[in-house]
Amino acid sequence: MSLRHAILALLDVEPGSGYDLNTRFKRSVGFFWHASHQQVYKELHALLEAGLVECEEELQSGKPARKVYELTAEGERALDAWLAEEAAYLKIRDPLLVKVFAGKRLPPAALAAELARHRAQHEKTLATYRELDAMIAGLPPRRRARYVYPQQTLRMGIHYEQAWLAWCAECVRDLGLATIVAGDEA
Numbered sequence: 106m107s108l109r110h111a112i113l114a115l116l117d118v119e120p121g122s123g124y125d126l127n128t129r130f131k132r133s134v135g136f137f138w139h140a141s142h143q144q145v146y147k148e149l150h151a152l153l154e155a156g157l158v159e160c161e162e163e164l165q166s167g168k169p170a171r172k173v174y175e176l177t178a179e180g181e182r183a184l185d186a187w188l189a190e191e192a193a194y195l196k197i198r199d200p201l202l203v204k205v206f207a208g209k210r211l212p213p214a215a216l217a218a219e220l221a222r223h224r225a226q227h228e229k230t231l232a233t234y235r236e237l238d239a240m241i242a243g244l245p246p247r248r249r250a251r252y253v254y255p256q257q258t259l260r261m262g263i264h265y266e267q268a269w270l271a272w273c274a275e276c277v278r279d280l281g282l283a284t285i286v287a288g289d290e291a
């Protein structure tokens with residue numbers, strides 16, 4: 106997969122400006138595919154030059170014109186061609202798992218602190234995903250229909266975060282770190 110495909114997929118859901126795409130990217134595809142806003146703008150320009158998107162300028166009072174990007178028929182064909190390819194299986198690559206694997210070498214308080222730090226981030230991410238899921242559910246029916254498929258990736262994220270938090274709780278319990286994580290020991 107490339108950033109190109111992620112942007113084409115976003116524009117397939119709904120046209121938007123570079124700013125719109127960056128915002129939507131961060132709150133959707135960005136949870137499983139990283140790109141800076143500079144990379145998004147650079148790719149938008151490349152897509153425009155390749156004829157995969159078109160741009161319409163909307164005049165704004167007291168501001169520069171807003172450039173709204175939309176897929177062209179060629180862009181739709183490019184997205185369809187990529188969608189027809191098999192997606193590569195991706196293995197987990199997580200430094201925390203290596204730390205837990207070698208955890209007998211860490212002081213229990215250090216491992217507990219590392220797990221607690223990661224748990225807090227996963228709890229925050231889960232809350233964000235649930236907020237976005239509720240936002241999509243509250244959209245008017247016609248607009249919500251555009252997000253039926255993207256919402257499935259969001260729900261995968263919810264399941265992933267729930268599973269990660271369940272694993273973390275088991276890990277803390279099984280390694281006897283519960284009192285340390287709770288702050289009873291230092």
